Amino acid sequence: MNKENRKPVLELKDLQKSFGNNHVLKGFNLQLYEGENLVIMGKSGSGKSVMVKCIVGLIQPDSGSITIRDQNIITMGQKELDFLRTEIGFLFQGSALYDSMTVRENLEFPLRRHKDKVENFQGTEESVKAALESVGLLHAIDLMPAELSGGMQRRVALARALILKPKIIMYDEPTTGLDPITANEIIQLMRSIQKEYNTSSLIITHDVDCARVISNRIILLVDGINYAEGTYEELSNSSDPQTRAFFKN
Amino acid sequence: MSKPNSFSDRTKSFFAEIGDMTFFAGRFFRELFSAPFEFKELIRQCYNMGIRSLFLVTVTGFILGLVFTLQSRPTLMDLGAESWMPSMISISIVREIGPVIIALICAGRIGSGIGAELGSMRVTEQIDAMEVSGTNPFKYLVVTRILAVTLMLPLLVIAGDTIALIGSAIVENLKGDVSYTLYFNKVFDALSFSDVLPATVKTVFFGFAIGLVGTYKGYNCAKGTVGVGEASNSAVVYTSMLLFIIDFIAVFVSDIFFEL
Ligand SMILES: Nc1ncnc2c1ncn2[C@@H]1O[C@H](COP(=O)(O)OP(=O)(O)OP(=O)(O)O)[C@@H](O)[C@H]1O
Numbered sequence: 001m002n003k004e005n006r007k008p009v010l011e012l013k014d015l016q017k018s019f020g021n022n023h024v025l026k027g028f029n030l031q032l033y034e035g036e037n038l039v040i041m042g043k044s045g046s047g048k049s050v051m052v053k054c055i056v057g058l059i060q061p062d063s064g065s066i067t068i069r070d071q072n073i074i075t076m077g078q079k080e081l082d083f084l085r086t087e088i089g090f091l092f093q094g095s096a097l098y099d100s101m102t103v104r105e106n107l108e109f110p111l112r113r114h115k116d117k118v119e120n121f122q123g124t125e126e127s128v129k130a131a132l133e134s135v136g137l138l139h140a141i142d143l144m145p146a147e148l149s150g151g152m153q154r155r156v157a158l159a160r161a162l163i164l165k166p167k168i169i170m171y172d173e174p175t176t177g178l179d180p181i182t183a184n185e186i187i188q189l190m191r192s193i194q195k196e197y198n199t200s201s202l203i204i205t206h207d208v209d210c211a212r213v214i215s216n217r218i219i220l221l222v223d224g225i226n227y228a229e230g231t232y233e234e235l236s237n238s239s240d241p242q243t244r245a246f247f248k249n
Numbered sequence: 250m251s252k253p254n255s256f257s258d259r260t261k262s263f264f265a266e267i268g269d270m271t272f273f274a275g276r277f278f279r280e281l282f283s284a285p286f287e288f289k290e291l292i293r294q295c296y297n298m299g300i301r302s303l304f305l306v307t308v309t310g311f312i313l314g315l316v317f318t319l320q321s322r323p324t325l326m327d328l329g330a331e332s333w334m335p336s337m338i339s340i341s342i343v344r345e346i347g348p349v350i351i352a353l354i355c356a357g358r359i360g361s362g363i364g365a366e367l368g369s370m371r372v373t374e375q376i377d378a379m380e381v382s383g384t385n386p387f388k389y390l391v392v393t394r395i396l397a398v399t400l401m402l403p404l405l406v407i408a409g410d411t412i413a414l415i416g417s418a419i420v421e422n423l424k425g426d427v428s429y430t431l432y433f434n435k436v437f438d439a440l441s442f443s444d445v446l447p448a449t450v451k452t453v454f455f456g457f458a459i460g461l462v463g464t465y466k467g468y469n470c471a472k473g474t475v476g477v478g479e480a481s482n483s484a485v486v487y488t489s490m491l492l493f494i495i496d497f498i499a500v501f502v503s504d505i506f507f508e509l
């Protein structure tokens with residue numbers, strides 16, 4: 001793959017963010033290319049979640065630029081931002097299912113205002129069922145989130161993130177807190193989604209197995225900057241001990 | 250959100266909070282009048298709040314009327330003013346006791362509920378999830394709830410007042426041999442437009458206060474389960490205080506308009 005002459009769908013330049021005296025991001029750069037699975041690794045508390053939340057406009061960065069398909073999201077108005085958000089799927093670290101709604105209503109929620117953005121939309125009922133089917137949870141359609149296990153919740157959250165058929169998906173630690181078997185199921189799901197819809201994905205993870213299986217490219221976030229970048233093979237065989245440390249099981 | 254320690258810190262953060270809340274209220278009015286409108290969710294909230302509080306309001310109202318009448322009877326009898334019972338009771342209930350007591354009950358029921366619900370949605374990132382899915386959570390969660398309490402509280406107060414008067418009539422009927430017809434005739438004679446209107450307008454503000462403080466506390470909830478408890482608790486405390494302040498202002502203003 002010759003990324004150099006392709007345009008990135010998502011680009012972060014010199015992103016900075018502090019909370020008081022806590023300088024979390026100190027000039028982070030990233031390019032995500034079309035159809036690519038980019039994995040971000042970093043220690044707990046290194047600012048990975050802050051970084052993805054900046055991308056979807058949940059956190060306002062102090063400086064730097066974020067462009068998604070040539071549109072600068074920082075200077076964007078609320079309307080355009082909402083529109084753009086429908087093209088981005090976001091899987092929250094804690095699933096973030098609406099706990100007062102059933103699984104069905106959770107999936108219907110993004111469709112309420114943005115039906116028209118889905119290509120060849122088949123109707124709400126069909127969309128919901130298809131999305132649940134793809135994560136293997138059609139039977140749970142009328143359950144409440146509290147009645148699901150952690151792994152099932154993660155899968156429903158994934159279905160909800162996919163329901164608007166986004167072009168870019170961000171996964172914030174999709175496998176953390178799951179047993180290896182369920183984690184593997186989620187990873188396989190992510191791969192099949194990537195193949196089916198040709199999405200570009202940004203995957204945040206601690207999970208070395210997940211990174212190995214899914215990544216086309218890995219960026220290490222250390223001390224608020226993109227410390228190292230490369231394929232799994234390149235980084236895991238790096239001469240730099242700090243880089244290699246991420247890949248020791 | 251650091252913990253304020255000294256008195257001056259506390260006063261400062263108190264006023265900062267009032268400023269924030271004013272800003273929050275401003276945003277409510279801005280978003281209230283701009284499309285899209287979450288009409289379905291508004292109806293659902295109205296229904297929920299009404300149904301969930303109706304039982305409580307009914308019981309409280311009934312006991313209030315009963316007890317208030319039982320307690321006042323001996324004094325009025327000593328004065329030989331038993332015939333004044335219906336008018337005295339109805340005026341005090343409709344003008345003051347009914348609205349305040351029922352608003353306080355609803356602050357405990359509805360206000361803390363909103364605080365806890367929005368607080369836990371904030372903490373578990375459900376509000377962020379709404380935002381990311383291209384739905385304005387302020388419109389969907391905050392505007393609908395504030396509007397719903399503002400609309401429902403006057404109705405709940407009217408229901409509570411009515412039940413309280415029925416309770417009072419029962420006591421009068423049993424203890425004083427006053428027929429229900431006579432009792433309610435006297436009630437309607439005693440109550441004038443200048444009693445009912447300011448009292449009802451007041452409850453609209455009460456409802457707004459309950460909704461505003463509850464949603465403000467929940468929406469800006471600090472992370473962690475402690476934050477949720479804090480949000481729901483302080484929603485009730487602040488609202489109760491605010492209710493009395495509004496009551497004072499309302500009585501003051503209606504005194505100027507209707508008495509002089
Ligand atoms: N809203 C916030 N206010 C203040 N500080 C914050 C906020 N969000 C995150 N932080 C701080 O930013 C730093 C990075 O947090 P972040 O959640 O991005 O870590 P992370 O890399 O996602 O870690 P993990 O792998 O554990 O999820 C932490 O020190 C955290 O305390």
Ligand SMILES: [Mg+2]
Pocket residue numbers: 048049050093172173
């Ligand atoms: Mg995180």
